[in-house]
Amino acid sequence: MFPDLHLVPDEGRAIAVFGLDSERRGALADALSWRITSRFQADSLEAETVLELREAGALADRLDEHRDVEGMASVRVNADHVRLLIEAVVAYMSERDPESYQPPEHRERLEKLSELVDPLFDLVFELDKADKVLGGQAL
Numbered sequence: 001m002f003p004d005l006h007l008v009p010d011e012g013r014a015i016a017v018f019g020l021d022s023e024r025r026g027a028l029a030d031a032l033s034w035r036i037t038s039r040f041q042a043d044s045l046e047a048e049t050v051l052e053l054r055e056a057g058a059l060a061d062r063l064d065e066h067r068d069v070e071g072m073a074s075v076r077v078n079a080d081h082v083r084l085l086i087e088a089v090v091a092y093m094s095e096r097d098p099e100s101y102q103p104p105e106h107r108e109r110l111e112k113l114s115e116l117v118d119p120l121f122d123l124v125f126e127l128d129k130a131d132k133v134l135g136g137q138a139l
Contacts (some may be wrong), residue, residue: 002018002123004017005018005123007130009130009134013078014127014131015076015077016078016126016127017074018074018075019075020072022068022073023108023112025063025067026064028085028089029060030092030109031088031113032056032059032063032084035056036056036088038095039091055080055084062075062076079124079127079131082120082127085120086121086124089113093114093117
């Protein structure tokens with residue numbers, strides 16, 4: 001699912017670097033942006049929540065950076081980023097996928113996201129294993 005996937009060390013963490021097509025990048029950015037809006041709407045936020053919001057927003061911006069550019073673009077994420085993406089995709093699909101009619105573009109986005117769920121879980125597993133290796137010794 002993730003062409004040219006490479007795990008690389010960066011400041012003691014494993015980073016996944018891979019190519020992703022524009023439709024999937026856009027779908028992930030939309031799901032993450034929607035999740036940010038739905039999860040972090042509050043009158044006041046705790047400091048830890050603000051940091052999480054900033055990290056999620058930065059990831060959404062990076063995914064959306066080349067939205068109008070067709071073809072593959074490089075994505076660079078760590079295990080925490082992938083967990084954010086999983087949370088966003090699952091929440092988006094469960095709340096935005098009713099049994100009623102959906103416009104074709106929304107249906108396509110949901111389809112792209114559903115294709116990414118299992119590969120994202122596999123990726124976070126691989127990143128967690130690599131983080132354990134990096135925590136014990138340098139690569």
